[in-house]
Amino acid sequence: MCMKPATSRCKMTTTTVWACVFAVLCATFVKASRPNAVVDIEPKRETAVRVGESLQILCKAAQPLRVCRVEIPGEGSIVLNEGPSEDGIEYYGDGVKTGQCGVRIAKVKEIHDGTFKCSLTTVNARQEATASLKIIVARPPNNPDLRTSTGSVQRNIYRKGEKLEISCSAPSGRPAANISLFLDDEPIGNDDSRTVVYETNLDDNSLAMQNASRSLDWTDNGKTLRCVANHIALDRPKETTMQLEIYYPPQPHPTFERFGYVIGRQGIINVTVHANPRPRFIWRVNDEKIEEGRPDESNRLETSTAVDLGKGAWSVILTIDSVQKSDTEKEYALQANNNEGSYEYRIVLSTSSEPAGVDLDAGSIIGIVVGVLVLVLIIFLVIFARATGRWCFAARRRGDEEAAGDVGAGSEAHITPGDEDDEDHEDPRIIDEKVPQGGQENPIHASTEYVNGRTDVKKDEKTDTPV
Template identity: 40%
Template sequence: GASGILVDVSPKNPIVRVGQNFTFMCRVGKPLMYCSIRLPGSSSGLNMNEKVPKTAKYWYAGDGIGSGQCGITIARIDDSQNGQFKCSLGFEDDPTESDGTTNVTVARAPAIDPTLVVTPDADRRTGAYSEDTLIRATCTVKDARPVASISWAIGDDQITDGISRAETVESLNDLFTVQQNLTRRLTWKDNGKDLKCVASHIALDGRLKQTIKQISVRFAPRPIGGTIEQFGFIVGEEGIISVQIHANPRPSLTWTVDQEIIPEGHKDFTQRFEANPVRSMGNGTWQAELRILRVTVEDVARKYVLKAQNDVGKEQYTVMISTSAEPQGSLELGTGPIIGIVVAILVVLIVIFMLIFARATGRWCFS
């Protein structure tokens, strides 16, 4: 304050919610002659002390002005009380006042969902982007107090790369608009996923506001490294060879068995092999199946070639089948092998100990 008396103010620059009970307090180390508190938007102060009658909206807070405490409690703070709270303190032995201030932010959540703009636009004919397209997305969250926070996600994965610094602009009524840009190079894995611009804010009480744009990416059938091995086929029974393919748009399929090409939805000339129509599993994933009416020993020795093609590209897959059970992995040992390994180690340790003992006592001859 002007008199040099230190005024302890609490709380310091708080963020509060509409309807919250709020107390503003100024303290000094000597008795007060008077206590005046000015609320935001008011041109005059409120004379506050323990003798002032309590109202439904506010009342004096503190142990009395004789204790050097000047405070006010507001029953339910509202949006009009966003701004500076000021206390002015007078003393019997000092002609000048001492002041204390705090800036109260009354939180206001953004009223509408974020706006999300993505450039360039997807292809008008297909509604999809080409793989490797560089997109720029702009998320804007308007009219919040304090400024809202923006986060990004694609599908269930949070995005942390390619994000610009958020830019904030103050608008009317001490409200803030924030904007952030995202730059991302699209891959086939982005196909069918939702690009999300998410706004969080203290006044939303844990709820989120978000805007979503679904991303569609055109890509050729994806390769699968090496020969595909499938197990558990039984001679004399029906068997189904199944291959999962990633592609967008839908691929057309053909199977080749012993040089004979079998389009999807058709059988071979022996009527033993049937290429089922491709099934959509969603988001550019497709199930290709070749049904074998009755598996023979010769079938196990064959190679089955699947070709998938769409208007972006093509890919070929080779499948071999087996009547064996699927391997469990070399590291998964049963209790029998584990016991054998332990016994072998113990035997080796005993032999080494006996050799060392015999040499040390001279019971055996060593050259």
């Protein structure tokens, strides 16, 4: 009997305990889930700044503040008040009553690199709300490092058509440098090439690298390959350069035409050849060969030693001491050959003046002549058709004839009725003479006449004025 009531009391006690525990847990959960004040920070992303520059960071809450506290790398925790600055660090904002807690650093130091943190306590809260921002105090990179693939001739000597692999990097920059590759002033790189940044753990330094490739042409010989690094901490970019040397055979060229030679005067034949390395040159005049720097058998012709114009261009001259008519009829050729290949250039001499404008070959000249003749023929046919009323002008001629017939018919229609049977009327404008009633002749003789295109207006015969 007693055991039953005791058991009931035990069950009630257990239920009450569990209810209390549940209430405490709920209260704790609600308190823990109560959101802190949201803090907005500007700038919102990490910011890079040079040593000695000023920096402003602003934290904002939606309610007035009781406490405005910031943590600056290298300076520790600082409670800011709306007062004068201390050591170049001062409050920044519209006041703590507006919920703003900012800091202005007059001159950034190297020690300020790191994570900035602001902690705000509003008037109706007991806990701090925080926001953070990464400050990057810029450090310039080392000199760029430019590396290329090994050439097929020597370490840095390549051949025409060879593929060149290039790597450009700028180490130890904070933040990473912006790097670019140029060939002289032309940007180079594949469409998908981009700068790759490798972060290091040592002082937050970064290695920026860009790779590219290029198929070399003979026009790239002598150009300068440039690896350029730009950085916020640099007043001007840093760059590393390398000049390219490319081997290629003498480049083809159409026949050289030289004009303006005068009989009896000295004549100079100048030819520029592009080849690398330096080719060997031999002149051929008809069947006679002349080595460069030597005269021919008659001593009338003399060749010069090739002059290096730079970047694989060579100037070679053949001098004629006194030009004769027979000299313009000879066949001239210049042979150039090096280890990469050979080519023979042909030269034609003329005593005519050099034509103005663009040099044209025989095919172009023939095409222009034919076009002019066709245009003259078309103009002649148009004039002939217009004059004779043929083809497209036939309809116009018929229209003119019909218009002329209508004008003649209109002139006959103006003959006064009663006179249409008199074909020899002496004046078709005179229609009638009227005598006033009473038999007396009117001293003013009026006749019907066209006046301003009308037949009903009278004109005085004596004064010739409308009446």
